Amino acid sequence: MSFNIEELSYPLKKAIDAMGFESLTPIQEKAIPVGLAGRDLIGQAQTGTGKTTAFAIPFLERIDDDDKVQVLVLTPTRELCIQVEKEIYKLSRYLPLHSLAIYGGQDIKRQISSLKNRPQIIVATPGRLKDHLRRRTIRLNDIKVVILDEADEMLNMGFVEDIEDILKECPEERQTMMFSATMRPEIKRIAETYMKDPEMVKVSQETLTVPAIDQEAFIVYEDKKLLLLTRLLDMMQPDLSMVFGRTKRRVDELTRALQQLGFRAEGLHGDLSQYQRDQVMRKFREKRIDILVATDVAARGLDVQGVTHVFNFDLPQDADSYVHRIGRTGRAGNDGLAMSFVTPREKDHLAYIERTIKHKIARSPLPTEQRTQQVRQENLRIQVVDALENGEFDQLSWVAEDLIATYGAQDALMAALSLITTGDQRDFEAKRINLTAEKPVYSKNSVPHKGGRGHKGSRNKNFHNRKNRSYNKGKHGDHGKGKSDKWKKSPRRKNAQ
Numbered sequence: 001m002s003f004n005i006e007e008l009s010y011p012l013k014k015a016i017d018a019m020g021f022e023s024l025t026p027i028q029e030k031a032i033p034v035g036l037a038g039r040d041l042i043g044q045a046q047t048g049t050g051k052t053t054a055f056a057i058p059f060l061e062r063i064d065d066d067d068k069v070q071v072l073v074l075t076p077t078r079e080l081c082i083q084v085e086k087e088i089y090k091l092s093r094y095l096p097l098h099s100l101a102i103y104g105g106q107d108i109k110r111q112i113s114s115l116k117n118r119p120q121i122i123v124a125t126p127g128r129l130k131d132h133l134r135r136r137t138i139r140l141n142d143i144k145v146v147i148l149d150e151a152d153e154m155l156n157m158g159f160v161e162d163i164e165d166i167l168k169e170c171p172e173e174r175q176t177m178m179f180s181a182t183m184r185p186e187i188k189r190i191a192e193t194y195m196k197d198p199e200m201v202k203v204s205q206e207t208l209t210v211p212a213i214d215q216e217a218f219i220v221y222e223d224k225k226l227l228l229l230t231r232l233l234d235m236m237q238p239d240l241s242m243v244f245g246r247t248k249r250r251v252d253e254l255t256r257a258l259q260q261l262g263f264r265a266e267g268l269h270g271d272l273s274q275y276q277r278d279q280v281m282r283k284f285r286e287k288r289i290d291i292l293v294a295t296d297v298a299a300r301g302l303d304v305q306g307v308t309h310v311f312n313f314d315l316p317q318d319a320d321s322y323v324h325r326i327g328r329t330g331r332a333g334n335d336g337l338a339m340s341f342v343t344p345r346e347k348d349h350l351a352y353i354e355r356t357i358k359h360k361i362a363r364s365p366l367p368t369e370q371r372t373q374q375v376r377q378e379n380l381r382i383q384v385v386d387a388l389e390n391g392e393f394d395q396l397s398w399v400a401e402d403l404i405a406t407y408g409a410q411d412a413l414m415a416a417l418s419l420i421t422t423g424d425q426r427d428f429e430a431k432r433i434n435l436t437a438e439k440p441v442y443s444k445n446s447v448p449h450k451g452g453r454g455h456k457g458s459r460n461k462n463f464h465n466r467k468n469r470s471y472n473k474g475k476h477g478d479h480g481k482g483k484s485d486k487w488k489k490s491p492r493r494k495n496a497q
């Protein structure tokens, strides 16, 4: 029998109930008993499968309300730090425990004054935590549990020294747990050097990516990417989407371009002030913007309800990053669609990503102007039907009567429709915007094409088996053909597991 909710203490059961979780996810079933036993562990499970709760429940069951810092959770980014602390806060709602997020960019004095609440649990980014250690405003002498979320990233070059420094300040006698959706063998070996006889808790799946995420690739020239994105956004009208760009400059330029084209988009990257970063994340979570354009700073861990589409405007450098980026959708049992833009010179890099994730990414044909226009018009029809069914427009009746009497119903309606379509104009503008070109991505793992550059390998032919797919098979626009509706409206959301 696997571990289940009934075995938890009452305050946690109640909190989990309030969060709407009906049962535990597989990684939670497997990792919680090991964590409760006080063992060190490395937990690996796909994106969006509830690793946060998997690592939080054991320490919430085990620590006491002694007002010392007993648990330290480390995360690679500020946004993730804030999010993880929120999840812990929700889980500990009925427990006499305090948690606090400590991250860079926030006023350190404010953090110092929040520390007066005597939190038992600190969630931190490494840099800012080290500041506090230097100032002796945080001490780690009483730490019982250390958790590295996104452990493989934390043990990568950029962070590993900070992590070492931090772990040195923690007592030897402690429980250490590491979690991630990706754990390359060499990183796993490094991880083990910081742990005592860790148990490997893995929810094995055939692929690194989540099956609920549909993955597609478009082979597209660099200077046609913006037009492609514009058309896809217009056709599919995602609820919320994330667009990943390679560099900060790329993110800035792309955000500006999308705004100019009339999309509600904002950018997120490490050069923004913390205030700006917080604002952007808040707007995105509250659906006041539809599109978050970001660098890899947003690739890991972020959990935003309603993200139905992820676009890799630029391919990521490594396959792990691909896994985490696309994992921002298809979370907790929901569907998602991930689309990657690949320049012809990056085909080998895509092949390397496919090999690593053990999943073949379907090649999709580029939407033509004609097809795009047709879908836009069908979407327009849906908009009008929605308005007919739900709208209140009685106050416009005299205008309609007047226009119909003067110009006839058909002309009057067509003129009115033309006012609300932006599509053709958008295409026109998208073609005129020049983004600074990014270099093609290449990694030492991407093998060159057989026959050199420009060779059209027979391998690629198999990928075009979707050529005749329709971009519009939704409930209103299409007249009965096909089942998939992903090309237009956002994928349907199932209930969370």
Ligand SMILES: Nc1ncnc2c1ncn2[C@@H]1O[C@H](COP(=O)(O)OP(=O)(O)OP(=O)(O)O)[C@@H](O)[C@H]1O
Residues within 6 Å of the ligand: 020, 021, 022, 023, 024, 025, 028, 045, 046, 047, 048, 049, 050, 051, 052, 053, 180, 181, 300, 301, 302, 303, 327, 328, 331, 332, 496, 497
């Ligand atoms: N038992 C559960 N039932 C339903 N939903 C859950 C359950 N546990 C967690 N969730 C929800 O699932 C979502 C994803 O959880 P979480 O962010 O912990 O995933 P993750 O495995 O850490 O993903 P990533 O690898 O991207 O960091 C969250 O919204 C969380 O609240």
Ligand SMILES: [Mg+2]
Residues within 6 Å of the ligand: 051, 052, 149, 301
């Ligand atoms: Mg996570």
